[in-house]
Amino acid sequence: GQNIDQPTEMTATEGAIVQINCTYQTSGFNGLFWYQQHAGEAPTFLSYNVLDGLEEKGRFSSFLSRSKGYSYLLLKELQMKDSASYLCAVRTWGKLQFGAGTQVVVTP
Amino acid sequence: DGGITQSPKYLFRKEGQNVTLSCEQNLNHDAMYWYRQDPGQGLRLIYYSQIVNDFQKGDIAEGYSVSREKKESFPLTVTSAQKNPTAFYLCASSPQSEKETQYFGPGTRLLVL
Numbered sequence: 001g002q003n004i005d006q007p008t009e010m011t012a013t014e015g016a017i018v019q020i021n022c023t024y025q026t027s028g029f030n031g032l033f034w035y036q037q038h039a040g041e042a043p044t045f046l047s048y049n050v051l052d053g054l055e056e057k058g059r060f061s062s063f064l065s066r067s068k069g070y071s072y073l074l075l076k077e078l079q080m081k082d083s084a085s086y087l088c089a090v091r092t093w094g095k096l097q098f099g100a101g102t103q104v105v106v107t108p
Numbered sequence: 109d110g111g112i113t114q115s116p117k118y119l120f121r122k123e124g125q126n127v128t129l130s131c132e133q134n135l136n137h138d139a140m141y142w143y144r145q146d147p148g149q150g151l152r153l154i155y156y157s158q159i160v161n162d163f164q165k166g167d168i169a170e171g172y173s174v175s176r177e178k179k180e181s182f183p184l185t186v187t188s189a190q191k192n193p194t195a196f197y198l199c200a201s202s203p204q205s206e207k208e209t210q211y212f213g214p215g216t217r218l219l220v221l
Binding site for chain 2: 040
């Protein structure tokens, strides 16, 4: 079966950096996605990794190690609007399997 | 504007009633998906369709049914057999390319009276 784990909640102050880890055990791995979801809204795409290494996109970066079944999302220069749930999703056999999400709370 | 629309935003179901959630996309995407999200949980796949007139069960298909008669439309029916239907339902679509993300609609919140 599939198993995707991420922390339930993280708190950080405005301007700081937060790293959200995601570990997975899946068969047929074909890419890992990170999404941001504000309460009551649809998830929006943040990043995609299929090869090992770091992908950088502005204040957000994502890292993947396929041999370790591990990814992280790095949020830099945190802003209040970054308070949201961050979902890790693994693509296997054409479908996405989602983790439960990490609620990030940004404090002033 | 291209995008995915879902209606209604809120839907109420009575005991023993079937209800249908609408999902329409004008992105010309081949694949479409239905997810259910419960509070504090991730998205769970109900059904998906990779081509018109074909669809497959996801992880929690029991009590749900779908159709895919047109490329643009993928309605989800929550039947009376679904005993715990209260949830946030999200529709998504994607191109067939493995590198492409799924694009999500705004969601429908289903509540039981």
